[in-house]
Amino acid sequence: MRVIFERNVTIPMRDGVRLSANLYRPEVGGPYPVLLTRHPYGKDTALSTALLDPTVMAEAGYIVVIQDVRGRFASEGDFESYAQEFEDGYDTVEWAASLPGSDGQVGMFGTSYFGYTQWQAAAMRPPSLKAILPVMTYNDAWYGSAVRGGALEWGKLASWYTSAIALPELMRKKRTDPNLPMMVAKLVSFYDQLPSKGLFELPLSRFSIFRELDLLGDLFYEVFEHPNYDATWEATSIRPHYDAIEIPSFHVGGWYDVFAQPTIDNYLEMKGRGRHTRLLMGPWSHTNYSGFVGDVDFGMAASAMVRDLKEDLTVFHRKWFDLTLKKSNAFGLADEPPVTLFVMGVNRWISAEAWPLPDTHLTPFYLREGRAADAEQKSARGWLSLDSPNREVSDAYDYDPADPVLSRGGNLLTHPVYGVGPHDQREIEKRPDVLLYTSDVLEEDLTVIGPIIAKLYVSSDAVDTDFVVRVCDVHPDGTSINIVDGIRRMRYRASSVAPSLMTPGEIYEVDVDLWSTAMVFQKGHRIRVHVTSSSFPHWDRNLNTGANNGTTAEMKVARNTVYHTEAYPSHVMLPIVTLA
Structure with missing residues (x-):
């Protein structure tokens, strides 16, 4: 089946701001379900297709939409992180459902931040959103994301903002500034010196590179102004919305992922409410889905690329969305227990009916x-x-x-x-x-x-x-x-x-x-x-x-x-x- 690729398709939000997306669609036939992901890391980057090959999924009978969130890369507006993703998520889901060739059903996929955008869209209950597959994500911007056990996730905060958020923001905001090469060099040098300098500077709020380069406004510094859990944090949390989320969800995490426990918690919250939900945990970190993580070789079957020597990540996604959007159990997923775990030490996959395991x-x-x-x-x-x-x-x-x-x-x-x-x-x-x-x-x-x-x-x-x-x-x-x-x-x-x-x-x-x-x-x-x-x-x-x-x-x-x-x-x- 031939696949049509459309780049920089504009999507109007309720306030008139236009977000940009890439579309992959089958050339003929239909109607088809739509698979949507929304993230701040660039729809044209390799990260957009790391979990799911959009061409393969289009060939399998899906329309795939990959969107830059507000204020990032090709999308208009200002990036305000999580606060913007509730309404923008709802609007994008309903826009995707109305695409020519769509059957009106939307599923969402993605990891980390673009796992969280799935939850935020689901919390708004868009009628066309029928299933989600969040990978390595969280449920609250404070608990398990910015903070754990009351302590600031300082290494993640400083590194993530400097590299993944600030650098693209600099390229976007200062693209016509003749001093851009010098500013990029300064930001990259700052990142390279984090282990010897930046991370150790006190006070932490002195982390001055963003103010010096006029980046991100107060977005980075808000964490120091709100050290306790308060209304600012709760406003972007998923936890108050669990009752409203009724659609099927498949949760994927890694034992060494920075969001390992929030991934499990999300599964438990859905399971406790009687929802159709599944959990899979591998031996992975946030950025390494292979079978060799850190100092330990867990074996080829541990790799998400050939998980249990049965499937790659694209097939894994297709199994879930075929079941939930096309009502097809051709891959047999409905017959498998809902919990799948990689057991380290003996390096093998097991399945279970519940988490925690019975007879613990x-x-x-x-x-x-x-x-x-x-x-x-x-x-x-x-x-x-x-x-x-x-x-x-x-x-x-x-x-x-x-x-x-x-x-x-x-x-x-x-x-x-x-x-x-x-x-x-x-x-x-x-x-x-x-x-x-x-x-x-x-x-x-x-x-x-x-x-x-x-x-x-x-x-x-x-x-x-x-x-x-x-x-x-x-x-x-x-x-x-x-x-x-x-x-x-x-x-x-x-x-x-x-x-x-x-x-x-x-x-x-x-x-x-x-x-x-x-x-x-x-x-x-x-x-x-x-x-x-x-x-x-x-x-x-x-x-x-x-x-x-x-x-x-x-x-x-x-x-x-x-x-x-x-x-x-x-x-x-x-x-x-x-x-x-």
Whole structure:
């Protein structure tokens, strides 16, 4: 089937602003469903077709629309990020449904920001929107996007705005300025120096490149003006709209993606409301869908390009939209269980009827003092045990914001020098401000699938500080690979709306959400837990003063204590299952 390509088709919004899109359509036949994606990264860039080949989908009987959102690339207007996407999404969906050759049904696809534009359109309930397939996306611009556990996702914020948002904005806004080459060079140089300079500058709000080049208005700096969750954040959130979203949704995420848990949360919210919904989680990061992520080779079948040696990403999308828009089960998707997971450690795909998996046993692994009889455990400074502590001492360390623990891998989306995904943590583990608790050698495989929570009993001589917890898989050769981690900013221990400072010396019980995983800790390996107070630049440094960490440069060293006694049994809760 021949495919017609139309470039820079204009789409009027309700306020008269015209957005631009590229169209791929079958030359003959029809009517056909329409597949729509809307994003700020350029409809003519390779990113637009990374998940779905529009030509192949047009050949399969779909009209495909790829749109620049308002204020980006070929579209008119000013880019105001999430606030604009509700009404613009509705208007674009209904425009797409009315295209010549359309059957009036629209499905949406896309990852990250253009996963979020799907949710925002769906929240407006356009009558022609019949299904969505959001990949690696979130549900709130604060929770899990700009902020996690109360701490700012500083590395992502700084890197994303500098490269993906500001650079195209500069090219668009200053395209007739004779000084454009010099300005581009300055912005690129600033990005290149992020790891050595820009990320470390204080206060964070001093991040001056955007004001210097007259870019983005106050868009970047609003995060420092609204450090708590307030009406500004809620105005662009999907969470208040869950009840209104009734269409089928397929959620795709990666265990090392920066939006891993929000992806799962979106699935659970739809499932809890009885919607037609599915979940697939691979071993991927936000930008790497291959089978080799970080330091770990998960095998060819892990790659989204040949997932489970069954399908590529375009076929994957076609299966979903054939089922939901064409009511065709030719690929058999309707007969498959709704949850598909890649299990790391054994590197295989499994299917399940629910998340968390049935017969999951939440098992506490307690932080304990090291045992002198075990030389290896003694060197690791602490013990991780199924037995709760009795009479034990606490562990304390100094957290100096001027010398933070540097991020190494994990659920990152920042400058590539810090890595992403699973990486060896042994350099980090040498630091005196990283407490380590290591299990005995496992006598059999231990399968952990589900959400992981750390419950800590802590104190500090500061009025505010952070606690970071990480779970690692320690190989027989000593390699220590990060599996999950999380952070808790103490001022937000009880509320993201109304922060409360600490009383120095008082002991607090806090939960640290490590998000979720699917991992087999193999026989002969050990499980290790880190407790520290920073992972920079993944999260911004807590300066320990109680002031707004985004607008001050003053800092102090905090003496932080973790308790593991009978009265204060700090532990990590692991969801243990048995695989068939």
